[in-house]
Amino acid sequence: QVQLQQSGPGLVKPSQTLSLTCAISGDSVSSNSAAWNWIRQSPSRGLEWLGRTYYRSKWYNDYAISVKSRITINPDTSKNQFSLQLNSVTPEDTAVYYCARQGTYTSGWPIDFWGQGTLVTVSS
């Protein structure tokens, strides 16, 4: 059973960088049959896919256009985890952030396992 454990601060000041980490158990960040995502949820924006990283002989990243200029998702193979960095945050980035796995056992790549969620508040 895949388990995802998130960690990181719950309060970030405006204009600073939001950083979260997602530790994986039961799978590998380097798996050729998975992709590793960040998704956020807020009352104003609902559920919003932010981006993903995955390995297929080399590392790939995809990012949502809404955050593409501010986001970085990095794998850490030594610790079997991946991270989210979102730069220049504003109060609009306040949300519950989830890490999640996509299983690539079907061509639809469903998001099948989620972390516990981290409420991140952007406030001075």
Add this chain to the structure above:
Amino acid sequence: QSALTQPASVSGSPGQSITISCTGTSSDVGGYNYVCWYQQHPGKAPKLMIYDVSDRPSGVSNRFSGSKSGNTASLTISGLQAEDEADYYCTSYTSSSTLYVFGTGTKVTVL
């Protein structure tokens, strides 16, 4: 990229069947058989209930079923139970640069 449209709320009595719709466009729901449905209880992470329009993950009750017609996908819950009371979200792959779009969410109430 606009969110997929779902009814804000749907309700039913125990034992009844309810259906939740999820309307998109030919760039997402209508163009691909990559619709998923998630159940979310308060304070919890979403749980995958349906993938690829109508497939159920192992462990999900067969009371949950999915279908699609044109640009609209649907989730049907039959034999409604108290534990089904939750928020439900659809999602689809999209040909836009965002890759994935979520629905607006539907609150299911068991009367």
